[in-house]
Amino acid sequence: MAPRAPTSSCDRTAPSGPKRVISGPAGPAVPDGRRLRLAPSLLSADFADLAGAIREAEKAGADAFHLDVMDGHFVPNLSFGPALVSAVRARTRLPLDLHLMIEEPLRYVEAFHRAGGDTLVFHLESRSPPDEVLKAVRRLGGAVGIAIKPETPFASVEPFADRVDQILVMSVHPGFSGQSFLPEALPKLRAARARLDGLGQGADVSIDGGVTAATASEAAAAGATFFVCGNSVFGGGPVSANLVALRSAVEDGARRAVR
Numbered sequence: 001m002a003p004r005a006p007t008s009s010c011d012r013t014a015p016s017g018p019k020r021v022i023s024g025p026a027g028p029a030v031p032d033g034r035r036l037r038l039a040p041s042l043l044s045a046d047f048a049d050l051a052g053a054i055r056e057a058e059k060a061g062a063d064a065f066h067l068d069v070m071d072g073h074f075v076p077n078l079s080f081g082p083a084l085v086s087a088v089r090a091r092t093r094l095p096l097d098l099h100l101m102i103e104e105p106l107r108y109v110e111a112f113h114r115a116g117g118d119t120l121v122f123h124l125e126s127r128s129p130p131d132e133v134l135k136a137v138r139r140l141g142g143a144v145g146i147a148i149k150p151e152t153p154f155a156s157v158e159p160f161a162d163r164v165d166q167i168l169v170m171s172v173h174p175g176f177s178g179q180s181f182l183p184e185a186l187p188k189l190r191a192a193r194a195r196l197d198g199l200g201q202g203a204d205v206s207i208d209g210g211v212t213a214a215t216a217s218e219a220a221a222a223g224a225t226f227f228v229c230g231n232s233v234f235g236g237g238p239v240s241a242n243l244v245a246l247r248s249a250v251e252d253g254a255r256r257a258v259r
Contacts, residue, residue, distance in 0.1 A: 036250045037063035037204075037226050038243060039097050042088065043079060044230030053234060054092050060240035061247065064095040066208070066228045069112065071102040074126060075175030082108075082115035089116025097166075097228075099147060099208065101174050103127050106136060113140045121145035121168050121206075124157050134163055145206065149174060150182050154191040162199050166226065167192045171219070172209030178231055181210030186222045193223025213249040220253030 040062050045053035054065065065088065070079040089096060098117040102108060106128035109120050122133050124146050137144040145166030148157050150173060157167060169188045172179035185207065192205045207219040208228035216227050227250055233242045 034225050034254065036220065036247075036254055038233075038246055038250070039064040039066040039226060039228050040233040040239075040243075041066040041068065041208075041228050041230035043068045044234040046234070050088070051091050053239075054088065056239045057233065057243070058092055058094060060243045062094060062233075062243060064097050064118075064226075065092060066097045066099060066230075067117075069098055069100050069102060070175060074103045074123065075101045077175050082111045085112060085115035085117055095119065097121065097206075097226075099168065099174075099228075100126075106133050109133065109136050109142075110140060113137070113142045117142065119143040119145055119166060121147050121166060123147045123149070123174070124160075125149055125152060130160060134160065145204075147174075147208075148188070150184065154188045154195075158191075158195055161192070161195050161203070162201060164203055166204045166206050167196070168206040168208055169224075170209055171207055171211070171215070174209075179210055181212070181215040183218075185209075186218060189219055189222035189224050211246075213245045216246055217249040217253035217256075220250040221256045222253075223257060224250075225254075 040057045042050065042065055067080050067085060067088065070077045072078045085096065085098065095118040096116055097119045098112055098121065100120060100122045104127050105122035112120055120137050120142055124130060130146065134144055143165040145168050146157050146160055146164055147168035147170060149170050169185050169192060171181045171185035189205055189207060196203050204226040205224045206226035206228065207224040211227055211229045212232045229246055232246060233239055
């Protein structure tokens with residue numbers, strides 16, 4: 001997660017490569033002071049030139065990179081493992097936001113943390129006890145988030161709101177890229193934002209799935225601050241222009257959200 005990596009993670013030794021900027025670039029603030037961050041999803045990048053995609057997005061103003069970790073069980077597909085995360089870590093200074101779509105995140109958080117993940121986001125619907133995963137990531141000195149699927153109500157994650165750095169609301173069904181945004185995610189974003197604000201909690205509300213300029217604006221208006229964008233960045237056209245359009249959209253949406 002770009003937003004609020006714990007200071008202890010700065011003491012970790014990163015693999016060789018560019019010096020890391022754990023906190024990431026400061027995304028623009030809206031009138032209430034919230035930071036808005038764009039995290040291009042590398043699952044949508046060209047795997048044959050992943051280093052080039054990272055350089056291009058970083059140069060264009062990305063605030064973080066999002067990596068989807070899939071185990072073939074929690075979701076049908078397989079994707080990135082610790083070795084790939086380590087390779088990405090060596091090629092960018094930006095924070096790495098890892099979305100663990102795996103059945104037993106508790107078994108793997110240490111490996112992904114040591115590979116260079118700054119924020120480990122696990123699913124509430126996984127088999128691992130949420131309390132244990134939260135404790136494990138904190139012991140490692142990492143930032144931690146909880147993700148919920150489209151069918152999972154916000155009430156299920158609400159008890160953990162005071163203990164996380166990010167609440168990730170899925171606006172598609174996890175496991176496949178290129179799906180359309182599910183508008184039923186918007187009330188969850190509003191509920192998450194209201195709950196975190198009520199707690200005085202600076203955690204991010206993240207949205208992932210079908211994020212385009214239009215849907216990003218709606219998500220920002222609903223309270224999202226961290227935007228996972230895949231095909232809308234890497235799916236066609238200049239990456240720089242795509243990120244500019246997304247940035248403008250989320251800023252516009254966030255201004256509409258301010259009361």
